[in-house]
Amino acid sequence: MRESDSLFTKFDLSAVLEAQKAKVREVVETADEDAVLEYPARVAEETLEALSIAPLELHVDRASVAKEETQIDVSSDQRRAIFDRSRPCYVPGTVVRYYVPFSGEANLFRAHPNEYDFNPPRGVVENGELVLCYEVEGAKVSETKVEYEHDLGRIKTYVGRVNAMVEAFNAVLPGMVQQQVAVRQQRLAQAQKGLEELGLPIRGR
Numbered sequence: 001m002r003e004s005d006s007l008f009t010k011f012d013l014s015a016v017l018e019a020q021k022a023k024v025r026e027v028v029e030t031a032d033e034d035a036v037l038e039y040p041a042r043v044a045e046e047t048l049e050a051l052s053i054a055p056l057e058l059h060v061d062r063a064s065v066a067k068e069e070t071q072i073d074v075s076s077d078q079r080r081a082i083f084d085r086s087r088p089c090y091v092p093g094t095v096v097r098y099y100v101p102f103s104g105e106a107n108l109f110r111a112h113p114n115e116y117d118f119n120p121p122r123g124v125v126e127n128g129e130l131v132l133c134y135e136v137e138g139a140k141v142s143e144t145k146v147e148y149e150h151d152l153g154r155i156k157t158y159v160g161r162v163n164a165m166v167e168a169f170n171a172v173l174p175g176m177v178q179q180q181v182a183v184r185q186q187r188l189a190q191a192q193k194g195l196e197e198l199g200l201p202i203r204g205r
Helices: 013-029 033-038 040-051 106-110 141-197
Strands: 064-073 090-103 122-126 129-137
Touching (some): 013 040, 033 040, 033 141, 040 141, 090 141, 106 122, 106 141, 122 141
Antiparallel strands (some): 064 090, 090 129, 122 129
16 A cells, blocks of 8 residues: 555646536537436436535544554664665654545545645545554554644645535536526427428438
8 A cells, every 4th residue: 555645736626627517518418319308307417416526524433543563764864873874774663554434536635625735634545545654663653643633634624625616516516407408408399399390200310
């Protein structure tokens, strides 16, 4: 497992949401003609299901923790009397991993909201969990708790910012979808009426 990635940095959430809005017309225009004419509400519902985005929710109350032994390179620690810093200098240590389950769209952990800083929190998103990893010398496992709580607080702040944008998008999406379905339904109905007015047998599609 990767020990750490920068969260909320890979792509611009605002641009993604705008692109998602642009997909409304594409999805509705490719829907089955008969379905648009006869079951427009179902077409709208299916389009909403396809394009809406589930906000993130951290389930901190179900968090768990694990540890394993490791070797920590301390060659860059200027407080130590190390004569050759060009080579690794290992000491026994422990890796502590906190596992925080979440629900919602996992890719939102990769998106930066409109408000962000240049020192984002770090972690790994894996199998429906956010994993935060810490290394300590020896067996000082309890020392990681303070750092974990600090990082979790920063992650919650970012999740709040991301969710605010996602919820605003989800709020306007139904109106956009219904309008696009109505436009296509009207166009198809007009074309069908014109076809019938030709007075010739209509061939099936």
